[in-house]
Amino acid sequence: MKKGLTETCYRFFTNLSNPTRLAALEQLMTKPLSVGELAKTLGQEQSMISHNLKPLLECNIIAIRKEGKRHIYTANKETLTPIFSAIENHAQKFCPTGGTCLKEEKP
Amino acid sequence: MKKGLTETCYRFFTNLSNPTRLAALEQLMTKPLSVGELAKTLGQEQSMISHNLKPLLECNIIAIRKEGKRHIYTANKETLTPIFSAIENHAQKFCPTGGTCLKEEKP
């Protein structure tokens, strides 16, 4: 890990360590969506979606484009795809019981 | 992203979204270390190191082996290397100003 990356990682991981933001990203990985569409899909208030999209945008984990009064957000797949893949791989290899492993110590 | 991965990701990212844990991982990426060695290197209390290693171990982000009274921890490089690489790549491409980008909206 290069010098300074710890700070970058911290902001990055903090950004992703939130269920609402992860759920939003999960949707955005499938297709670009507006704030209102995300709010509706996730069943949450618009202001909460806006609040949560902000830090993702600041870190360029998502991008924005404005179509009239609608703000369309897109996921940064270049960054997110390899990270989600790595975690998926980790889950398969190191969490075979799907969460139960969290309570056990490795043999 | 597969179903259920959101939850895994959440625990995973929560685990990594902490400066102490990241600093510990940064050390462990270079070589295996005991709790005491980590505490000394990071300039923090032993109990804090223990508290922070626990969730990393539970998610198998690190592994433990016991040598007498010393507990030696090792980083799960298979998982961590690709993730850190992806973030390093992200930082280079999307945070060219090294953190200042966090305050700006993309052009």
Add this chain to the structure above:
DNA sequence: AGTTTATATGAATAATTATTCACATGAATT
């Protein structure tokens, strides 16, 4: 210009997470 629609933001509160301190456990040494 006024109204509606879509999104963002500030400030207060609620919830979560981190940190510290005191102490428990357990292996090695005398």
Add this chain to the structure above:
DNA sequence: AATTCATGTGAATAATTATTCATATAAACT
């Protein structure tokens, strides 16, 4: 078996982060 060394853990407090609500901004429509 008592002591020392290394680590883990519980509980209290401190700090951070999330959520909500009220309101601001800004584009489109009448």
